[in-house]
Amino acid sequence: MTHCAGFRAAAAASTNDIRGVGIDAELHVPLPEEILDIISLPEERPMVEDLSARYPDIFWERLIFSAKESVFKAWFPLTRQWLDFLECRILIDAPARRCGRPRPGPARAAAGPYP
Numbered sequence: 001m002t003h004c005a006g007f008r009a010a011a012a013a014s015t016n017d018i019r020g021v022g023i024d025a026e027l028h029v030p031l032p033e034e035i036l037d038i039i040s041l042p043e044e045r046p047m048v049e050d051l052s053a054r055y056p057d058i059f060w061e062r063l064i065f066s067a068k069e070s071v072f073k074a075w076f077p078l079t080r081q082w083l084d085f086l087e088c089r090i091l092i093d094a095p096a097r098r099c100g101r102p103r104p105g106p107a108r109a110a111a112g113p114y115p
Contacts, residue, residue, distance in 0.1 A: 002073075022074030024066045031061040039065050039085040047092065064090050 001010045002025040011023045031039075040048065044064060051060045067090045075083045 020074040020078050022070035022072065024069035024073065026062050026066040026069075028059055029062065030059050031065055035065070036061045039068060041086055041089055044090060051092065060092070063092065067092075 002008070002023050004025045004027050007025050009023060009025055011021045013021055036045070036048070040061070048060045048064060051058070068085050068088050071088050071090075072083050075081075075088075
């Protein structure tokens with residue numbers, strides 16, 4: 001389950017099909033600048049900067065935050081262990097253009113813990 005102002009969602013699936021689901025919703029607003037250093041790995045920041053320069057109408061740092069929240073929501077019920085923001089690396093493929101607007105491409109996550 002997830003919610004933010006004006007939006008609520010839930011995801012469900014049979015345990016025969018998948019082991020876990022992670023879902024998160026965030027408002028499409030900039031993430032406070034000081035938060036990016038707290039939630040992102042050094043190797044994620046150039047990707048955020050590049051995507052932000054190419055597609056400035058998407059708040060990529062917020063997308064990274066939301067993706068990591070989604071990973072945590074799938075991770076914790078399976079492991080019963082906390083996963084810190086810095087133990088999860090998000091990779092976002094360059095977005096495809098649909099209807100003239102960029103849309104985020106697939107995101108992939110690798111969960112740590114990273115050394």
